[in-house]
Amino acid sequence: MYRQAIETLKKWKNNPNRKPLIIRGARQVGKTWLMKEFGKSCFNHTVYINFDGNDRMSELFSGDMDVRRIILGLELEAGFKINSENTLIIFDEVQEVPNALKSLKYFNENAPEYNIVAAGSLLGVALHPGTSFPVGKVEFLDLYPLNFTEFLMATGKEQFVELLQKGDFAMITSFKTKYIDALKYYYFVGGMPEVVFHFSLDNDFNKVREIQKRILDAYEQDFSKHAPNGAVPRIRLLWNSIPVQLAKENKKFVYGLVKEGARAREYELAMQWLLDCGLVTKVSRISKPALPLKAYEDLKAFKLFMVDVGLLSCMSRLNPQTLLKGNALFEEFKGALTEQYVLQQLKGLREIDTYYWANDRGNSEIDFVIDNVNAIVPIEVKAETNLKAKSLKTYKEMFSPAVSIRASMSDYKKEDWLVNMPLYAIPVLLSQIK
Template sequence: MERFILDNLLKWKNSHYRKPLILKGVRQVGKTWILKEFGKRYYENTAYFNFDENEEYKQFFETTKDVNRILQNLMLVSGEKIVPEKTLIIFDEIQDCPKVINAMKYFCENAPQYHIACAGSLLGIALAKPSSFPVGKVNFMQIDPMTFKEFLIANGDENLVKYLDSINTIEPIPDAFFNPLYEKLKMYYITGGMPESVLMWTEARDVSAMQDALSGIINAYERDFAKHPDTHEFPKISMIWKSIPSQLAKENKKFLYKVVKEGARAREYEDALQWLVDARLVHKVYRSSAPRLPIAAYDDLSAFKLYLVDVGLLRRLAQLAPTAFGDGNRLFTEFKGALTENYVLQTLTTQFEVTPRYWSQANPPYEVDFLIQRENDIFPIEVKSEDNTTSRSLKKFKELFPDQVKLRARFSLDNLKLDDDLLNIPLFMADYTDQLIGFALEQKKTSISL
């Protein structure tokens, strides 16, 4: 499968400021595969060390901080060949190996000629612990589930990707492209972006195997909950996780602890919730009181929404059957459009450095689904999965913050168009949001000067 993160890995390889790399990502998102594929494509050879399969490797890091001795021992015990600059060294499953993580400091300082990439499940948890960590001595990279664009390539639809890549202005998409893209997006809602699930569909067209793959991933995540150091937190993590479809099925998708358990209080569950956030199994989106910078200064920490790492996992966790694929727009509108919101949030987090927020007011009720920061501007975004695309809340938002709103954006099943300052983006073009906002701003500027 083609993964665009390979471009970022190549930039890391060629950088004069390269440091040992830590690749973060949830279990079964493809970390090991991508590093091995990267090594195969761009290095003479790859030396792979798995600290879960070979726990004895950890000893080499416990007895010395001399990186040359460490590498010599690893080569002797494994038979792997390591040549500076020409070998990609992969340390896998390092989440339970603090000495290995700490050793990256010495590789950075004393042996920069070695190209080292580390990976592991629940690394976000390990890195959140207040242990001896090589601050400033490593590069970080995040691998997320496959995007819709990557899904299209895996599905053999390169022609559709080439067309989308060729768009450089805001004008309607012809039906010959619009209709198949709309149908493929339904498929993506079913499979999600986890590589195993995508593989079961794109290669075998096996819905049952795809369902089993998603169930297996969810079961693996739920087994990981038991790895919280405090055993009392395990059932709380599980209850929060299983409540997410119910949370998103509400009209107001704000996270409520009472949906997890009647009478539950924030202070009882906040550690469990933070575990899920650190593991990056969920995205936490805070309510913002105003579209101003720095965006974090306007967070309402008591109000937030939770979304899953992947839309396919959300569908499976919600036990929504793949047969909804054939029922018109049902897949987009099912349980208050939660799949659509999750999909949009999923793609926004890969395009913009700052985590999106949302905005709402209670009386009268208005809500803008997401606020994104693009450079030093904040843009309100509404997600419409129903046929009714009237944007009451976007209109109200512009009235309240006229000086801060350069452009409003709406995701829907309608075609690509710019209506004054309202940009409508077809849902299947969510991966191109950053570019499309750029085109729309340029188009607006041109029309004003004319």
């Protein structure tokens, strides 16, 4: 399985000023696999330390932060001498031993020659009170489920990825039925690595659902195991409301759909917990598309999306038979899966902040607005081939964007200010807005 993040890791390795790297991401998005694959492909040796239930390593890091002493302990654990030039040191489940996390600061300051990559499930929420986080002494890499191009590669369609990357839309359009079929599968299967791996072996949709349910059950168990006891019922209610929230015509998050009479302040902790562990993404409204977008963020109005489109389709109990009904899948739940899909692809694009725009009266809305450093780009998402774009025209009249994107099931077409991007080509969106 190929992950694009491996290229980022290679650049990190070759940077003479690198700092220890922390990989962030929800449970089961492939952090451990990525670190081990990086070690296998780019280093002669790998020292893999899993801190979960590892009393010996917990003891090692309970002493002083003398890096040479720690390295000696790691060498004894690994059974060989660590050469800083050709050895990758992996700290997995690092949140289980807060001092191991703290040690990254001292590696950065006193022994920057060592290649250290760390990760942990629920890293954002499991830090013990008083933990000294190495602010400014580490780098971060956010890892998400497989995007659509990674899914194509994992399912043996590398040539289709190459064609997308070349941007030969005349040829791409000739093979659009192949892309559309693959996109249907992606909506159902999603990008969780274990799910994609098993699907690539036998195309068994029942097995897909079985694994997805197991992943969702593991998330529910995390709620009980790691979240504050008082917050667990609200975390569950909020989490389980997401499919209903996204199935609305207006996908703005409404607390009343979590529980009748619910108020924002009652669910602040539950919301933050889900955000911190990477299970949800909040897309806030902006009142005005101007730089910087964050300055115009409306903190009270937002949409809430899940970590993965396949998990959303599982929670929504989407029937596999929907895959056979033409393009009905893309319109399912009022386009909920389609917006989730588009956001999932946008999140994989580095250095892009994503918001949505709605006017004050609420009768005009652009699904996503992104800042690609050079310009602010509105993206309207259509789950079908109907290309009537009243909101996009309103936005154009008000703000005169240099380029606008309409993502739909229609073929690629570029006009002077508007690019119609097929949904399956969203992963190469940036090539259209540079």
